[in-house]
Amino acid sequence: MSYDIQKIRADFPILRRQINGKPLIYFDNGATTQKPQQVIDCISNYYLHQNSNVHRGVHTLSQEATDLFEGAREYVRQFINAEETNEIIFTRGTTESINLLATALKPWIVKGDEILVTAMEHHSNFVPWQQLCEKRGARLKIVPINRNGELDLEFLEKMMNPYTKLLALTHVSNVLGTINPVKKIIKIAKDKGIPVLLDGAQAIAHTKVDVQDLGCDFYAFSGHKAYAPMGIGVLYGKFNWMRRLPPYQFGGEMIDEVTFEKSTFNELPFKYEAGTPNVEGALALETALRYINETGIDAIRQHEDKLLAHAETKLSAIEGVRIIGTAKQKTAALSFVVEGIHPYDVGMLLDKMGVAVRTGHHCAQPLIDFLGLPGTVRASFAMYNTKEEVDLFADALVKVVSMLK
Amino acid sequence: MTIKEKQDAIVEEFSMFDDWMDKYSYLIELGKELPAIEEKYKDPQHLISGCQSRVWLHARHDEDGKIYFTADSDAVITKGIVSLLIKTFSGYSANEILNTDMNFLEQIGLKEHLSPTRSNGLLSMIKQIQLYARAFKLKENN
Incomplete structure (x- = not known):
């Protein structure tokens, strides 16, 4: 066709x-894509017919809204081919996804550790790591690029050492348009036991993303750069990572049991979704991703x-x-x-x-x-x-x- | 000529342009007439924040009680806009500057530049001019 x-x-x-x-x-x-009528309709339909808070009501509307919201999560899983639905955490966007991860990884980064980022990162995948390193006495190392705007993989490999705790790099550069050879890079990092976060903000609407095939541990993207509304995004995090990391924000939804003395936290992905989520955003994200898929x-x-x-x-x-x-x-x-x-x-x-x-x-x-x-x-x-x-x-x-x- | 009269003259000048290209060509020309700022004032102290392009603005308070501005920018349209402001406000007392409203910018169709999201800093330039006037006024009163 x-x-x-x-x-x-x-x-x-x-x-x-x-x-x-x-x-x-x-x-x-x-910066942001425009939205198709289908996405715009999805948002108004939600408020015309289904609006209700999710995960807590016993009534019909709440059940329906919850089913739709969780259905959207499942669709995102399929879209990026994650292994499990609970590896999909809804956030406000790429920036929040990365901040969430940087906060959750904080106890794991200690003095003398190193985090690798590249010279072509957006501030969203640079400043959170810079701040984390500053707070923990770790070193932020910058992987250089050549004149064409490409990473030197040999050099990148040389920068990895036993102190490297994370490689955070962009899938596609927002300035240069470079598609990084992320699969190859992840393979190099994996062989050295270094986890990898990909910033997928500029990739998700332009190229196939299969997180299992790529082998990354974390993948962040925004809905609004992929024909969905602003204020919804995703952090994909491997179950074995996210289950061990501490919560990011505290409040409703993310708790299991609360007493005056102590709180215990909910299962994934809810542990990372404190407060009422952006339900219409999640639904509209599903609609947008379906639109991409159909095209x-x-x-x-x-x-x-x-x-x-x-x-x-x-x-x-x-x-x-x-x-x-x-x-x-x-x-x-x-x-x-x-x-x-x-x-x-x-x-x-x-x-x-x-x-x-x-x-x-x-x-x-x-x-x-x-x-x-x-x-x-x-x-x-x-x-x-x-x-x-x-x-x-x-x-x-x-x-x-x-x-x- | 009062500031108001000067503004009226600018409004009249701009009313002669019927398309945006003439208007912007004129702004670009204005930029070239800008009283040059001394190199030493092109420093972080004179840099106006909030602009995507860089703008430096310097003010001198003369013995005659009047304020004279010089400026520069690395973008020519911004330079034209700051030139327009300087043309309007240079050579007046602090009081005269502070008692002037800025409606003329709307009248010449530069209102879009006043929006903070434009990030060309027209708003910051105006604020800086007023700030200089206020500071000089305080000094006079002391």
Whole structure:
């Protein structure tokens, strides 16, 4: 079956908007994707028909809401092929997933330990580890990247030693678009007994994620970068890890028994889900992931790869444009700078022509510093973007450059 | 000319542009006219926070009781905006600056830049100009 782009676009009502009198060209999908009508309907249907608190009521609505909520968890399990449903912990997003893990791992990290992160991490997969190391007297070691924006695996292996307690790395770079060879890296780490967390924020909507095949211990992602609403995300954590780690927040739902003297904690995954969860978010996440599945993640990947290749060709032909991140394996994100022009100016004027891009350091300041840039302009694609949009974007960019030169 | 009269003149100038391209081209031109800030003031102390591009603003309080601003930015549109502000407020007393409202920015269609999410720091620039005026006023009164 061919990729029916018009049918997909028709499902996303916001794509019909005009910006500054021009049809919206939304190329800021790395920040958040738009939502299909199915996801929007799912949220309103939940409040029209099922709203109730989960896991505690004996009444029908509460039962229904609980079944739907737990059904969503099971669907997420299938989507990333986790072994068990209780390995899926609902969070607010990638950032909370990683903070949860960093907090839970705290007692396990002691003075002299080392945590490895890479030079291309988003702040969300950098600052929590930096803070943890600071608190515990551990060392944060940064795995460097080469000029193309790729990790040097041999060097990475050399940085691993008996003190290495964790490798936290991004599956796909939000700035460079690099797809890291995570399976290979995990194999290297596993052979040395080092657990691995993957930050999947930029991967989940663009490439197949199978946590058992990858072999990672932890995987974090956000719903809103995968066509689901904001405020819902997932931490996948292997049962044998999560069962041993202490709770993250305390309160309702996560307890087993509470007396004035002592509390005992609930089973997984509830141990990590204190308070009333984001039920409609979980349901809408399931709907979004089903939407991805029905479209086909491989078909999406193929489509986006074509867009990226086309955009790279178009942009390379514009004088003064330099593409940042030239890894062999890339997906869906294209960063660039224009010689002598600040990224902010480019973004500002592109917006005037209806093109939404991201500018700045993309919450990866150490990487941007490392590259010696004031920031970049990033165009990032989703399943609903078209080749024609890329053409219009390239034309707009030519105009912008001539205005600013 | 009072600040108000200056603002009116700017509003009139901007009303002649009928599309955004002319308006932004003009802003870019304005940026080029910006009174250059001395290199030594391009330091963290004069850097305005809250901007995606960097903006440095310096104020000098002259013996005539008037305040003179110089500034720079590494982004040209931001430079144009700060140039516009400086054109408006340089050469007036602290009281005159503090008693002026900022409606003219809305009138020339730069309101979008006032939103804090724009992160170009127009709001921070205005605050900094007012802060300088307030500080100089305090000094005068002492």
